[in-house]
Amino acid sequence: MNKKESIAIVGAGIVGATTAFYLSSEGYDVTIYDEGTGQATSAAAGIICPWLSQRRNKKWYQLAAAGAAFYPTLLHDLNEDAADSDIYRQVGTLVFKKSPELLTKLEKIALKRRELAPEIGELAILSPAEIKTKLPLIETNQSALFASGGARVDGSLLTRKLLDTAILNGAEYLNEKAQLISSNNGTYSISTTKETQPFSAVILAVGAWLPEILEPLGFSVDIRPQKGQLVYLEVAKETKDWPVVMPDGEKDIIPFPNGRIVVGATHENDEGYDLTLTEEKLTAMLNEASNFAPSLAKAKIKEARVGTRAFTSDFAPFFGEVPQSPKLYVASGLGSSGLTSGPIIARMLTQLIMDKPTDLPISDYPVARYIKKIARNS
Ligand SMILES: Cc1cc2nc3c(=O)[nH]c(=O)nc-3n(C[C@H](O)[C@H](O)[C@H](O)COP(=O)(O)OP(=O)(O)OC[C@H]3O[C@@H](n4cnc5c(N)ncnc54)[C@H](O)[C@@H]3O)c2cc1C
Incomplete structure (x- = not known):
């Protein structure tokens, strides 16, 4: 696409903000619309560790692993020091399993995956005493697999930096709800309460609001919302270097700098787009986390957040051009791992716009499987 042409990006979560950053860095004329409500990115726990997932979808794994590997490049492109940034840091991940046999099995999978994904870093099964040295809050008699390449990312800080840089590059940011309008000659406009712009x-x-924006144009969209809540605690310790803790079947514990600890998250499939924080769920999460870190039961609760994840019916993400709709691009269905895969998806959207080869084959993430034209009524 010619760089003088104008591009609208609707949504400024991880996908929209990263795309805005890269396109504006390339000199495109970018306008970003973001309404902000329910955003998954700013509510995300922030775990970047796809290699220890036992999910069997190869294409998902390829994307998530490429996403995790891409983070240091993204930080570099943003002039952030990936080795010492409040936005992103490879602090390592501790993964627990129900039995020593399952832990050994996971270590084998991880060692195999490391052959193609060196980003996973050092792997070791740590004893309870070794775990306590890394993370003093943890009280356990179980061992855990430690992967030094595991990272945590602050979704809010990252999108803020991406958007600020995009704006410095000349992008326009509008805190508005956008409506998509298609015209008879196949072009698109964006309409807000204030204006309509081609x-x-x-x-x-x-993200999860793709049906709302596309269905009025006669598309059916296979996306459903999933509510996620999490709690932010504060402890009087320096937590900057503490690893992420992923207990088996219980809530994750994600330490951020300056004593901030996130516990979460819920996966609620029957709540639609509801954004109410529910005390019962938050208390249950804190109780689960206290099983591993008893002192968290007494930690100060700073805030709770809620966001809406987007899932397709087969849990796979998709991105690219909408069939029969030239120059209309989408990305959605990022589910529980979108903070991991979002930046690489954004880079591939940028590559598509620039007619460049994409990092991964986009046919592995086909839009046509999830978005279908059913009627033309606009
Ligand atoms: C509680 C929770 C924990 C999570 N933890 C992790 C994790 O640890 N690791 C991980 O990798 N992933 C995690 N995820 C998943 C990850 O956060 C999401 O997959 C990812 O952030 C989705 O990014 P997105 O840009 O597609 O959508 P979003 O971040 O949801 O952004 C979409 C934006 O579009 C805006 N918007 C929608 N419609 C309109 C409109 N018509 N006009 C203007 N703006 C509009 C919304 O308001 C929103 O700001 C978690 C998610 C949640 C909710």
Whole structure:
């Protein structure tokens, strides 16, 4: 696409903000619309560790592993020191399993995966005493697998930096709800309460709200929302170097700098787009986390957050151009791992716009499987 042409990006979560950053860095004329409500990115726990997942979808794994590997490049492109940034840091991940046999099995899988994904870093099964040295809050008699390449990312800080840089590059940011309008000549406009503006290309990075924006144009969209809540605690310790803890079947514990600890998250499939924080769920999460870190029961609760994840019916993400709709691009269905895969998806959207080869084959993440034209009523 010609760099003088204008591009609208709807949604400024991890996908929209990263795409805005890269396209504006390339000199494109970018306008970002973001309404903000329910955003998954700013509510995310922040775990980047796809290699120890036992999910069997190869294409998902390829994308998530490429996403994790891409983070240091993203930080570098943002002029952040990946080795010492409050936004992202490879602090390592501790993964627990129900039995020593399962832990050994996981270590084998991880060693095999490391052959193609060196980012996973050092792998070791740590004893309870070794775990306590790394993370003094943890009280356990179980061992855990430690992967030094595991990271935590602060979704809010990252999108803030991406958007600020995009704006410095000349992008326009509008805190508005956008409506997509298609015209008879196949072009698109974005309409807000204030104005309607035509664009040469539109990128819909609206996460779980893709049905809401596309269905009025006669598309059916296979996306459903999943509610996620989490709690932010504060402890009087320096937590900057503490690893992420992933207990088996219980809530994760994600330490951030300055004593901030996130516990979460819920996966609620029957709540639609509801954004109510529920005390019962938050208390249950804190109780689970206290099983591993008893002192968290007494930690100060700073805040709780809630966001909406986007899932397809087969749990796979998709991105690219909408069939029969030239210059209309989408990315959605990132589910529980979108903070991991979002930046690499954004880079591939940028590559598509620039007619460059993509990092991964986009046919592995086909939009046509999830978005179908059913009627034309606009
Ligand atoms: C509680 C929770 C914990 C999570 N933990 C992790 C984790 O540890 N690791 C991980 O990798 N992933 C995690 N995820 C998943 C990850 O956060 C998401 O997959 C990812 O952030 C999705 O990014 P997105 O840009 O597609 O959508 P979003 O971040 O949801 O952004 C979409 C944006 O579009 C805006 N929007 C929608 N419609 C319109 C419109 N019409 N006009 C204007 N703006 C609009 C929304 O308001 C929103 O700001 C978690 C998610 C949740 C909710």
